[in-house]
Each structure stands twice: as C-alpha cells, then as structure tokens.
Amino acid sequence: MSEGTMQLRAQRDQRDPQAKRAKRLTRVLVGAAAVPVMLVAAGCSSDSGSDDGKEKAAEESAASRTASPSPTVRPAAFGKLPEPCSVVSKKTLKDLVPKGDSGKEGASNDTATRAGCSWDSLDDNGVKGSQFRWLSVSMLRFESDVTRGEGDKLAHDYYLKQLKDAQSAEGAKSVKTAPVSGTGDEASLVRYDLKKKEGTFKQQTVVTRVENVVVTVDFNGAGLAGDKTPDADDLAKDAQKAAKEAVAAVAKANGAAAGGGTSSGAPSPSKSSSGQPSKSSSTAPAKDS
Template sequence: MQLRAQRDQREKRERRAAGRTRLLVCAAVVPAVLVAAGCSSDSGSDDAKDKAAKESAASESASPSPTVQAAAYGKLPEPCSVLAKKSLKDLVPKADSGKEGGSNDTATRAGCSWDSLDDNGVDGSQFRWLSVSMLRFESDATRGAGDKLAHDNFQKQLQDAQATKDAKSLKTEQVEGTGDEASVVRYELKKKEGTFKQQTVVARVENVVVTLDYNGAGLAGEKAPDADDMVKDAQKAAKEAVAAVTKANGPAEGGGGASSGSPAPSDAGSESASASASKSS
C-alpha cells in the first residue's frame, strides 16, 4: 500500500511538472506571435499610406489646369489705314504718308504716325503731329483674361500721359461712345519753337488698347491752334481707329481670336504723350 501511494504521488508530481513545461512553452510562443502580428500590422499601414499618396498624386495630375475666357479679338488692322483719307486731310493736311512703327509682331503691337508742316513763309507755319498705336492682349491662364490685361494697360497709358513733365493746364476727361472705355488727357507744353497743344486719347475695346496722340503748334509767329478744336478732332479720330479694330475682327473673327493660356506681351505699352510731344519738337 505504501509503495502504491508513493507511486501515485510521483505520477502526480510528473504530471504537474509536465503542465508547467507546457505553460512555459506557450508563454514563449505568445510574444513571438504578437511581434509577428505587430510587424504585419505596421507593414499593412505603410502600404496603405503609400497607396493613398499615389492615388492623391494621380488625382492632382488628372485635375484640369485653370482656364480663362478666350480673348475676343485675334488681330489688329493695318495701322496706317485705320483713319480715312479725309480724316488725315483734316488732321495732318500736309502729310504725304504715314510712317509705320517697327514691330516684331504686328498682330499684337502696331502703330503709325504722320507729321504735317504748313509753311506760310514770313507769316509762320502750322505744325501737326498724329500718332495711333494699338496693343492687343491675349488671355493667359496665369495673368488673366485679355480684356482685363487691356484694362490694366489702359489705366497705365492714362497715368503716363498725366505724368508728362512740364505739362501745363492738364485736364483729363472721359470720352463717350468710343470702345468699352476711353478718356482724353489734354495739356500745353512750352518748347523753344512755341507752345504745343497736346491731346492724348486712350481707348479700350475688348482686349485691344488704342492710344491716339495729336499735337500742334503755331510756329514762327503763327497763331496757336485752338485747343478745343484739337480735342474734338482727336476724339473723332480715336473713335474711327477703334471702329477699325472692331471691323478687322468682324463677327466671324470675334469671340475667340486668341486661345486661353497663350502668353501675353511682356512689355505692353505704347509711346507716352511726353514722347510724342518731344517728337514734335
């Protein structure tokens, strides 16, 4: 009996020892499983992030670029033909022909000038100088619509005329019925040859800016021209030049003459009134 009892106790101890061994093995296995699961989870998270980043980049690349409305006018008229022969006869009666300005792109920038000297000998002479310049702006996805760019240049042209050095009796007035917006800057400029009466009309029609400079003087004792008459003549001529721009683009040409995204002129500008007055000296 005693031997059997001892054997039973020994078997119980062996079973308890075997149980403890299994617990230790399982305890060692569990952290390894957890580590493996953790690594697997992190890898999946990184893959998801990479996939999301790639999808986001693909979405951005597929997004359309910003666009602006195409400019209305795609061309400019021949600059020395914007005024009728009768108009030129009234403005610059002794002018033989116009002198076209130099331009690398006459579809974007063009101009023409005329000068007239009516020499009356000992009674003096009448001098007149006329210039028409045109700038066309194309719509640009970065800089904006053509008509907006033209409006900005319209404002700049007015400011340039108003800033003419030594200008006297300077006035700025709006001009009605000429394009989408127009103003005239008038003043006197005294030079050694005489007092020049200067009129600068700046007008915008759609995406084109037209600047007309007209000045005159009575030389060698001749009576100075009437400034009010010269302003009226300049306004009439500017209206005619604007109409020539519209006619050149016609119904079939307007509303899409320039494509959006095309570069606009980088150095938009025309001769200022001070430059025109200096040419008349």
C-alpha cells in the same frame, strides 16, 4: 556495494538536479528569445500595412487630381490687329496732318499683339511762321490667360495705366481729363499744354479700350516761328475723330461692329480713376519738332 561505487552514485545524484535545472533554464531562455522575434514580425507586418495604406491614399489623391477639370478662362474677343497705318481714313489724315506723307509704322516683334503708326506735318508759311502737327496711333491687344485673367480685364487695367501716364506728362501745364462717349467700351481725353523753345504745343491724348484692345491716339499742334497757336478744342475734336476710326478698324479687322458701349463686362473707369496722376510717354511729339 563498494565504498567507491557509492561515492560515484552520490556525486552523480548531486549533478543530476543541477543538470535538470540547467535544462529548464535553457528552455525558458529559448522561449523568452522567441517572444521578441514574434513581436518584431508582428511590427513588420503592421508597418507593411501602414505603407500600403499610404500608397493607396496617394494613388487615390493623384487620381482625384487627374479627374478634376483644368481651370479655364473666357477667350479674348479680338485675335488680331489691323494694319496700323490704315486705321485712320485718308480724309481724316488730310485734315489732321495736311502736309504729312505716308505714315511711319512703329517697330514690333508681333504686329498681331502690338502695332502703331505716326504721321507729322509742317505747313511752312514763310515769314509768317509755320504750323506743326503730329499724330500717333498705337494699339495693344491682350490675350486671355489662365494665370493672369481675361483679356478684356487685362486691357482695362492697361487703359487706366495709359490714362495715368498721360495725366502727368513731364512739363505738362493745365492738364484736363474728360470722358469720351461713343468710342469703344471706355474712353477718355487728356489734354494739356507743353511749352518748348519752338513754341507752345497743344497736346491731346485719347485713350480707349474696345474689348481686349487698347488704342491710344496722340495728337498735338503748335504754331512755330511766330505763327499762331492752334485752337485746343479743334485739336481735341480731331483726336477723338481719329480714335473713333481706329476703334472701328480694330473691330472690322476681327469681323465685328464697333459698338460705343460696354460689351465685355469689364468695369469702366470712374471719374476719380481718370484723375490720378503719373508719368506719360506722350511728350514724344514735342521732341520730334
């Protein structure tokens, strides 16, 4: 073997181990690179299963909500109001407002929910003065509502509000409140004096609730131009009579009898609740004079 051939073999022998080591290193690197790929694939598979679980849980929750019964509330007893100017009998009107003409119906966008009527009378006695009377009946009906509650309970809350309003009328003197029996499910009388330049007005306000309807009767009288002041007790009796007839008219309009006791289960106001003060809208009669 020539010297040149031996030198070439020696060089080749030196390169072969390096080549072998390079090949082994390449295989190791390729294998190492494959590991993250497998881990990523496994991670994706795991995440996919988690998403599927969330979607399934969401679907089950939605199905559960769909299957749950909707909230309900007991329907209101009364669905309409009577014609407001006919709730007081002609005989009673003749006694309370003897010189009054036909009633004046109040404005309302929905007479099945809110309605009212008023009458006024001026009995002129010449130099002896005159007697003034003013009567007003207003009705407000409440529907049962899932979010707000049952109609009779909503009416009860409004009944208490009306009492507070009447008990603190602006300028009212000698305010007195008393329960009224035999009229609707709960009723109270608020009475007071209201002095004006024309004379002293004796105001009587009866607030009553029958089922889901609140009826408010305002009745006042005054002796003008020197005539005597009317008797407050007589006016109170007249106001209660008108309120009782109005309650009966509400019940009749809905095909029911007008009971005198609590029929709806709503709590009746206590004596303390009927004595709480607030503002009143019952000063209107004096303004009309």
